[in-house]
Amino acid sequence: MRVEHLTDDELDSLLVEDQENSRAAEHAASCLSCRRRLGELRRALRPDEELDPPLATRVRVREAALAAWAGPQPARRPAWWWAVAAGLAAALALPLLQSGRPGGAEVDAAEVLSQVDILLAGDPVSVAFPAELVTALAVGRDGAETGDAS
Amino acid sequence: MASVPSRELPVESDDELTLVERARAGDREAAGQLLQRYELSVWRVCRHLLPAGEDVEGAVQETFVRALGKLHRYSGSGSFGGWLATIAANYCRDRRRRARLVPFRSLEEEKEDDVNPLAVLPADGADPERTAMGRQAMARMQRELERLPRRQQEAFVLRFFAGMELAEIAAALGVEVGSVKTHLHRALKRVRGQVLEAVP
Numbered sequence: 023m024r025v026e027h028l029t030d031d032e033l034d035s036l037l038v039e040d041q042e043n044s045r046a047a048e049h050a051a052s053c054l055s056c057r058r059r060l061g062e063l064r065r066a067l068r069p070d071e072e073l074d075p076p077l078a079t080r081v082r083v084r085e086a087a088l089a090a091w092a093g094p095q096p097a098r099r100p101a102w103w104w105a106v107a108a109g110l111a112a113a114l115a116l117p118l119l120q121s122g123r124p125g126g127a128e129v130d131a132a133e134v135l136s137q138v139d140i141l142l143a144g145d146p147v148s149v150a151f152p153a154e155l156v157t158a159l160a161v162g163r164d165g166a167e168t169g170d171a172s
Numbered sequence: 173m174a175s176v177p178s179r180e181l182p183v184e185s186d187d188e189l190t191l192v193e194r195a196r197a198g199d200r201e202a203a204g205q206l207l208q209r210y211e212l213s214v215w216r217v218c219r220h221l222l223p224a225g226e227d228v229e230g231a232v233q234e235t236f237v238r239a240l241g242k243l244h245r246y247s248g249s250g251s252f253g254g255w256l257a258t259i260a261a262n263y264c265r266d267r268r269r270r271a272r273l274v275p276f277r278s279l280e281e282e283k284e285d286d287v288n289p290l291a292v293l294p295a296d297g298a299d300p301e302r303t304a305m306g307r308q309a310m311a312r313m314q315r316e317l318e319r320l321p322r323r324q325q326e327a328f329v330l331r332f333f334a335g336m337e338l339a340e341i342a343a344a345l346g347v348e349v350g351s352v353k354t355h356l357h358r359a360l361k362r363v364r365g366q367v368l369e370a371v372p
Contacts, residue, residue: 030364031357038331038356039338066367067332069216070310075229080215083229084207087236088200 028056037063107142114138189248196243203243207236210253213334214260220317220329221264223271231267235260254340261326261344268322309369316363323347327355328363 028036032046033056041047050056075083117134188209194202211232218231239259246255317325323345330336330344331352342349360367 030361034357034360034364037360038353062368069212069333073219074212075215079229080208080211083233084204084211084236087207087233087240088204090233090237091200091203091240 027053028059033060033063036060037067111138111142114141188252192243192246192248192252195240203240206252207239207256210256211236213253213257216333217257217260217329218264220314220333221261221268221326223268224318226267226271231260231263235263238263250340250343251337253334254336254344257330257334257336258340258344261330265322265326305369309366312369313363313366316366317359320359320362323351324355324359324362327352328359331356 028046028049033050035041036044036046036050037060050060114134114137188206191202191206195206214232214235215228218228218235222228222231235256239256242259246252317328320328326345327341330341331338336344338349338352341352345352345355347355
């Protein structure tokens with residue numbers, strides 16, 4: 023009686039799909055030759071454990087990742103919130119910058135800054151524009167343009 | 173991503189979901205345990221999917237950091253290991269895309285590709301010649317893998333080196349399970365010769 027062995031495609035299907043109850047699987051279970059071919063393929067497709075990093079390396083990388091992890095992230099503000107906050111800050115800062123220009127409107131810097139402080143209290147964006155920095159810029163610009171070195 | 177019926181995805185054990193919940197709450201030990209369970213898969217995915225000469229260790233660490241930062245996005249419908257391996261594969265894909273934009277490889281890296289069989293002698297007892305030949309065949313298989321279309325390559329590595337289920341791979345690649353099978357069959361056809369030569 024002629025024995026029909028599994029084709030390469032059938033062997034591949036066994037590797038790809040783990041078909042335990044298929045005709046191919048039944049044949050492989052009873053045919054030494056096909057079982058051997060399947061076994062060779064499975065062995066060859068196993069990850070090469072000798073190429074895996076040593077335990078010390080794995081622990082070091084894992085610990086580094088955990089150290090870089092800041093724990094659970096606080097709830098994020100929606101993206102539009104940042105855009106609105108940045109726009110508001112820019113709008114409020116604009117008169118300050120313009121006040122140093124010739125012909126610019128006279129603005130009370132302290133008053134504007136106090137309004138900025140009130141509106142942006144707790145806003146992380148305001149960190150980028152601390153009151154001291156804005157004041158220094160405004161005063162410095164005034165001083166430079168008027169030549170006030172006294 | 174294509175929708176994959178959740179019933180096809182392996183459901184995680186309560187134990188693992190508990191670890192995920194603890195990690196989400198900031199439990200560093202739970203997070204460490206989760207990473208430890210699947211770290212070898214991540215190392216293997218990065219080893220096989222990163223462009224030649226790239227820093228595997230850095231890729232693994234980046235994968236872990238990204239995963240920990242996205243823990244709140246893990247739905248629990250698939251395995252945590254599969255989710256982690258998917259993040260690794262995505263990172264590697266990004267690195268390959270960048271490498272194609274800047275296809276520079278130093279001469280040192282070119283030399284490293286020429287595997288010297290004597291440089292990888294087996295540790296204990298194994299036949300050095302057969303092991304060396306197996307290593308050479310593995311290197312050839314890796315080169316053949318690198319020549320595969322992107323999805324075939326990723327499907328192959330996720331299936332055989334990360335041990336992911338077909339449905340998980342389908343979710344990772346954004347394709348149907350049937351497409352994953354097709355990719356795997358085509359990939360196997362291409363690397364079959366090298367695969368069999370690699371058997372020690």
